[in-house]
Amino acid sequence: MGGMSDVRLQLLGKELESGQQTSVFSAPQGLGRWGLMLHRWHTRRALLQLDDDQLRDIGLSWEQARTEGRKPCWKD
Known part of the structure; x- marks a missing residue:
């Protein structure tokens, strides 16, 4: 998933549980609008392909x- 640490993924899990909408991940520097959407599309697709054990590993x-x-790639 592009070098995201377990700590950041656990923070996302806590954020999703609480319903907060804060930015946990930051995309690579220098991406334009289209690059950011492509980055989100790739990482979200990768997330959907994880099995139960991998999801448990990242919390x-x-x-x-x-x-x-x-989520659509244009949403944060």
Whole structure:
């Protein structure tokens, strides 16, 4: 998933549980609008392809991964 640390993914899991909308991840520097959307599309697709053991390793439930993974690429 592009070098995202387990700590950052666990923070995302806590954010999704609480319903907060803060930015946990930051995209690589220098991406334009289209590059950012492409980056989100790739990482969200990768999230949807993780199995239960991998999701458990990063501290996310299947429901949380599905919610984040199904967001459109233009949404933060």
